[in-house]
Every structure is written in structure tokens, then in C-alpha cells.
Amino acid sequence: MSVTEEFEQAQADVQGLAARPGNDVLLRLYALYKQGTLGDAGGSRPGIFDVTGRAKYDAWKALAGTEPQQAQRQYVDLVRQLRSG
Incomplete structure (x- = not known):
């Protein structure tokens, strides 16, 4: 699976997390998503x-x-990491 395919799958996986991550983790996910899709x-x-x-x-x-x-x-x-624990 390519990085892009894994990234797309991870976007779907994050929606199905058992527990909502804390605000710091949500900010990190947001920033990584934006950087990964739009750059700087x-x-x-x-x-x-x-x-x-x-x-x-x-x-x-x-x-x-x-x-x-x-x-x-x-x-x-x-x-x-979030999915495993």
C-alpha cells in the first residue's frame, strides 16, 4: 500500500476511534493533515x-x-498509535 493510500485509510480510521483524542492530539492530527494535503x-x-x-x-x-x-x-x-491503545 502506498503512503497516499495508507493516509486515506488513516483518515477513515480516525473517524472510527473508540474514544475521542485530547485537544493536543486533535491539533496534531489537524496540522499533519493540512501539511500532508496542502503543504506549508x-x-x-x-x-x-x-x-x-x-x-x-x-x-x-x-x-x-x-x-x-x-x-x-x-x-x-x-x-x-491511537487505534492500538
Whole structure:
């Protein structure tokens, strides 16, 4: 299975997790997903009153320079960890 196929399967698997991951893990999943599908974060950082938007942007921006395929692999590995335990 290619990394892209594993990434797509992991996206489906994350929807079926027995327990909802904590906010830190959800932010990491979000950032890895965005980096894996769109590359580096662009645009400006959301305003101070958009706390959720800022957290998401910051998490994604922290992955700047990470190759999309590497981000996809990290996403797959994280979902595997969540599924196993």
C-alpha cells in the first residue's frame, strides 16, 4: 500500500476511534493533515479573538518545511498509535 493510500485509510480510521483524542492530539492530527494535503501554511494568522483558528494555524505553521509525504506518514503512524491503545 502506498503512503497516499495508507493516509486515506488513516483518515477513515480516525473517524472510527473508540474514544475521542485530547485537544493536543486533535491539533496534531489537524496540522499533519493540512501539511500532508496542502503543504506549508499560507495566509495570515487568525485574529486574537479566534482562539481555535489561531491554535490550528500555529500547529500547522510549526510543520513548515515538512514534506507532505512525510506529514502523511506521521499522520498514519499517529492514527495507528491511537487505534492500538
